[in-house]
Amino acid sequence: MAGRRDRFQQFSERGIVIAILVGIIIGCVCTILLPNDFFNSGSSKVGPGSGESPEQVKMLKSEFAIISEKNAELSKQVRELTEKVLLAEEGTVIKAGPFGTVTGLRTNPTVVPDESVNPRLAKLLEKVAVNKEIIVVLANSNVKPMLEVQIASVKRVGIQNYMVVPLDDSIEGFCKSNEVAYYKRDPDKAVDDVGKSGSGLAVSGLKFRVLREFLQLGYGVLLSDVDIVFLQNPFGHLYRDSDVESMSDGHDNNTAYGFNDVFDDPTMGQSRYVYTARIWVFNSGFFYLRPTLPSIELLDRVTDTLSKSGGWDQAVFNEHLFYPSHPGYTGLHASKRVMDIYEFMNSRFLFKTVRKNQELKKLKPVIVHVNYHRDKLIRMQAAVDFYVNGKQDALDSFSDGTIE
Template sequence: MMGGRRDGPLMRNASQSTVKSRILMAIATGISLGCVFAFLYPHGFFSSSAPTFHSRLTQVPSTKCESSEKLNELKTEYAAASIRNAELRQQVKELIEKLKLAEQGKDHAQKQVEALGKQHKAGSFGTVKGLKTNPTVIPDESVNPRLAKFLENVAVQRELIVALANWNVKDSLEIWFTSIKRVGIRNYLVVALDDKIAEFCESNDVPVYKRDPDEGIDSIGRAGTNHAVSGLKFRILREFLQLGYSVLLSDVDIVYLQNPFNYLYRDSDVESMTDGHNNMTAYGFDDVFDEPTMGWARYAHTIRLWVYNSGFFYIRPTIPSIELLDRVASRLAREPKSWDQAVFNEELFFPSHPGYEGIYAARRTMDFYLFMNSKVLFKTVRKDARLSKFKPVIIHVNYHPNKLERMKAIVEYYVNGNQDALKAFPDGSDW
C-alpha cells in the first residue's frame, strides 16, 4: 500500500520562513502607510477640514508673515504698556505722598481729640488752661534720605540752627559762624546756595549741606539779592520739618553771644524775634484811631503789634508750621515783588474771615532784650548805663545797611570788651 507524501523538515522550515517574511512585510507596509497618512492628514483621513500636503506647503510663507505682523503688534503693545506703567508708577507715588500727608493730618487731629475729646469740668476761676502746643508730625525720611542721614550727625535733640548763604554774604557769614563756634554751639548748619560758599565752609570746618540740583532754586541762590535768597528759606525749610526736626532759622547778619537753645520755650509752632523796640511795640498795645467827623464815635480802638522778624525764628515740625511755609512760599512765587517778611506776618496773623481761612498756629514773641534787633541796641541799649552791661543772646543787624562794620563793632564791644566800639555809629542808617 502506498503511503501519502510527507514534507521533510527542510521544506517545512522554508514554508514557515516565507509566511513570517510576508507578515513582517505587511506590518512594515502598514506602518509606512500610517506614517504617510499621518503626515498628509494630521486631522484624520475622513476629516473634511484636513489640509492637503499642497495646501500645507502653500501656507508656510503666509504663517511667517502673520508671525512678523504679530511680533510688531506685540512690540507696539509692549511700548504702550511701558508708558502706561510709568504713568501709573508716578500716580502711585503721588497717591502715597498724599496718603502720608493725610496720615499726618489724621495723627494731628487724633491727638487734638485725645487732648480735648474727653470732657472735663471747668476748674476754679483762673485755673483753666487751653491747649497751646500742637503735636509734631511723623518724621518721613523718604522726603530726602541724604539730608535725613546728614542731620543725624548735626542736630542735637532733633533741633538745629540753619542759615542759607551764597558767596555774596561770605564776610558776614564768617563773623556769623565764628561767633557760633565761640559760644560752643554744635548743632548748626549752613545750606550752601553755590559751590564757592560750600568750599569756604568746608575749609573752615563748618557743617555745610549742598542741596541736590534744582534749577529754579539754584539760579536764585547763586545770584539772587538778599530778599530773593530770603524767600527761598520757606521752601527749603519744609524738608527739615517733614523729617521731624525743629529749626532755628537764622540770617547771617547775626552775632551770637549765648546759646539760644537755652532760652527757648518750645510751646508754640513759631517762636520769633520781633522788630519792636520796647514793650508796647514788641508785645502789642491798644492804639486809638481818631476820626473827628464821626462825632461821639470818633475814637476807634485798634490792637497794634510790630511784625515778627523772618530772619530769626524757631519753628517746630507741626502741621500748622508746614502749612505756614507752604502758604508763604506759594504767595512769594505768585507775587515775586512781595517782601517775604510782610507775607510771613500776614499769613501768620491774619484771622479767618469771609473768603479767607487763617492759619491756626500758636506763636510766641521772643524777649526783645535777649533776642535783640539793631534798633534796640543802637537807639537804646548802648546809651543806657544799666542795659549796656546786659549781655543779649543774639544781636541781629536788621535795621542798618552797613551790616559788616556793625557786626565787627558788636564783637569788639561784647566779646573783646572795647567800651567805645559802638559809639561812632549813628542811631539810624545815616552817618
C-alpha cells in the same frame, strides 16, 4: 445710611475693646485660682496629700503672692482701659474746671518723622543736630564776609548744631575748608538760579521752601540770617511752647509785645475814638519752628504767596501768621511767641536805646541782629568788639540809623 454705618463701626470697635478686657480678666482669674491646672492640666494638685514637701509649699505660696501682685497691676490697667472706653462712648467730652484753672491747648503735637522725604538729609541731621534741633543758615557768595563773622561767633560760643545751606560752590568750599557742617541741596534750577545770583530779598524768600524738609524729618529749626552775631547759645533761651517763636522788630515792650493804639476820626463826633490792638512784626530773619503741621502749613503758605505774587518775605510771613479768618480767607491756626527783645536784640534797639543806657549796656544778649542797618558788616564787628572783646566805646561812633 452713613450715620448707621458709623454707629455700627463704633459699636464694633467698642465690642472688640470690651472683648479684650473680658479676656484679660478671665486670664487673671484663672491664673490665680488655677495656677498649675490652667497651664498644665496633667499635673497633680497641691495639697496636704499631694506629696509636696514643706519647702515646695512655701515656694508655691511665694509664687502665689507674686501672681496676686501682678493681678492687682493688671486689674488697674483694666480699669484704666475701661475708663478710656467709657470716654470714647461719651464722645470724649471735656468738662471745664473751676474759675481760673482752665487753659486751652497751646502746643500742637509734632509730626511723625518721615525719613523717606530726604534720606540723605536725615543721615546728616543725625550727626549734627542736638536734641532734634538745628540752626539753619542760607548763604551765597554775596554775604560771605558776614557769614565768616557769624561762624566765628558760633564757634566761640560752642554751638554744635549749626548748619549752612550753601547756595553756590564758593560757600560750599568755604564750609569744607572751615569744617562747618553744611547741606548741599539736590539741583533745583528755579531755586539755584535765585540762590546763586539773586538779591538778598530774593534769597531770603528761599528759606521757606528749604526749611520744609527739616520739619518733615521731625527736627525743630532755628532759622538765622547771616547778619546775626551769636553771643550765647540760643537753645537755652527758647520756650518751645508754640509753633512759631520769633524775634521782634519792636524797640520796647509795647511795640514788641503789643499795645492799644487809638484811632481818632473827629468826623464821627462822640464815636471819634477807636481802640486798635497793634504789635510790631515778627522778624523773618530769626525764628524757631517746632515740627508741627501749622509750622509746615506756614511755610507752604508763604512759599505759595511769594511764588505767585512776589513781595517782601517778612510782610508775607506776618500776614499769614496774624490775619484772622474772614470771608474768602481761612486764617492759619498757629500758636505764636515773641522772643525777649533784651535777649534777642535787633539793631534799632541796640543803637537807639541800649548803647545810650548804662544799665542796659551791662546786659549780654543772646544774639544781635543787624536787621535795621545797611552797613551790616562793620556793625556786626562792632558788636563783637563791645560784647566779646570788652571795648566799651565800640558802638559809640555809629549813627542811630543808616546814613544814605
